[in-house]
Amino acid sequence: MSSALHIKDLVKQFATGKPAVDGVSFDVPAGEIVVLLGPSGCGKTTTLRCVAGLEHPTGGRISIGDRVVSEPQRGVLVSPRERDIGMVFQSYAVWPHMTVRQNVAYPLKHRRNGAGGNINSKVNETLALVGLRDYAERPVTSLSGGQMQRVALARSLVYRPQLLLLDEPLSNLDAKLRIRLRDELRRILKQTGMTGLYVTHDQAEAVVLGDRIGVMKDGKLLQMAAPDEIYNRPADHFVANFTGASNVLLGKVLACSGGKATIDLGAAGRMEAWTPQPLAAGDKARVALRAENIRLGERGPANVFAARVIERRYQGMQTLYDVELGGQRLEALELGTSARHQDGEIAVTLPPDTCWAYRDEGAIAD
Ligand SMILES: Nc1ncnc2c1ncn2[C@@H]1O[C@H](COP(=O)(O)OP(=O)(O)OP(=O)(O)O)[C@@H](O)[C@H]1O
Ligand SMILES: [Mg+2]
CATH class of the missing domain: 2.40.50.140 (Nucleic acid-binding proteins)
Structure with missing residues (x-):
């Protein structure tokens, strides 16, 4: 079952410079996809990494479902492994020495909550979802970039995490493939009912994928709203300008x-x-x-x-x-x-x- 994500007054201050994330609050209701959109360095990846537990926030509170996973003021910090999250990154994080099937089966065999049920049928089902049923026995290195990214996606969907985090997963692909996979990705996420937090600096991607879009600048969330509202009722001059x-x-x-x-x-x-x-x-x-x-x-x-x-x-x-x-x-x-x-x-x-x-x-x- 996918769960809602709640973020309240999140702050992340690295050792030097201004806060990378500066008082960000928003919710992702269960089954929704929220896209964080903004220019390079505005704090998108840092926000995502705080949700994943890969970064230790300085302040604020993050909850997944009913469970608080991070609240530094109260000394709460749940480890990444305990958060039941799937992640897809810009680089194709696949095991090069394995076949497609072995890659996708890997988390089912090695995650604490992955086991249970028939591994093969779960893998087949997920490969069908991402359109790679016919590629199951191929070495993963013989695939194209777009196919490899779909393996990475399948691998993070196969154990049905509570929450899927995606950090510019399409930006290494050529323009045509990026558009195709963008449309497919929305279909796949909606089909699985997954709750998703997706990070990009590409406004077209944000509009296609997001049920809601949050526009960030300098560590702050300027507006969080449905795509048509961001496009027709920008709350801030920067939002208007950044979205065209x-x-x-x-x-x-x-x-x-x-x-x-x-x-x-x-x-x-x-x-x-x-x-x-x-x-x-x-x-x-x-x-x-x-x-x-x-x-x-x-x-x-x-x-x-x-x-x-x-x-x-x-x-x-x-x-x-x-x-x-x-x-x-x-x-x-x-x-x-x-x-x-x-x-x-x-x-x-x-x-x-x-x-x-x-x-x-x-x-x-x-
Ligand atoms: N480990 C770190 N140590 C110090 N500063 C960092 C660290 N990671 C990120 N920052 C800084 O935090 C700010 C936000 O970075 P972040 O990676 O979150 O941006 P982003 O929005 O994902 O940008 P991009 O679109 O380029 O990926 C930047 O100013 C960056 O230099
Ligand atoms: Mg980034």
Whole structure:
């Protein structure tokens, strides 16, 4: 049976530097997959290793199911072996001198809780799950990278751990295989009802795999929410930017109430935007926008601006446009195999719901 994971105020401070994990709290309900997403060095692996027991946390509490496995304040620290966790890493951690079957059977023979039931049928069932039934008797070294990673996955699923931890398991694979295995991985995890914590810096992977996504930066969890909420209602400017809303318009808050702000963009005029923050009139604001949400050549009901196409880059399936709007630059993207707009004057609509305003606290470090 898979169990829920609870993390409360987790802190991990290494001997030097800032805390690698700095007060992180979240839950993974039983049967859910939570993805931690964030740039290199933000503390994803350290969080995962604390859950596995491979790292000793400095503070906070980690529980798996009803059992507290780490709480330094009370001197609780359950060893990795006692946590009933499966782990899959970036590198294919398989035994090179064994066949596929021997690799997958290994934990059943050597884990305390692995035994019981028919080993062969458990191995066969798990190999079928990862699509390697026909490869059972092959030496593992004769497999491709993607197949080896599936062996590693099978090996951590075969004893049905309470919780599966995955640290960038697809990042050593080529792009095409990565996409295929990503989709398969979701199916496999859902089929087994496994509770999973998955770490990646790849937003596409996070969206496909996660029931919820937690975006991390500098050891802190900025937002934990369903993928569509992360994508359409980013709680923080960094979250917006990291998940692809790379356009920024700078302005000043004129008014704000009930999650709606009016922003003075200077030469371009004023705009309406959604905001998760209680902004105050006079605050400096940055408005984040996705390139694909900018409507070129359209006069919508709100946020219509006179703009200018400066440059366009035709890419076959889509065209990118550099647009100037009252002295500020935007990149707009339109799908389709033909570029519809010419350089020069153009009307632009920025649908208010897709414009997200945040207090400007200086440059964003990313
Ligand atoms: N054993 C260690 N000793 C000291 N500092 C460490 C140690 N392990 C990690 N750190 C530091 O903790 C921070 C978080 O590292 P972590 O490996 O958790 O990042 P990450 O989000 O997994 O990054 P990546 O995407 O590059 O794998 C980094 O600043 C890193 O240098
Ligand atoms: Mg890492």
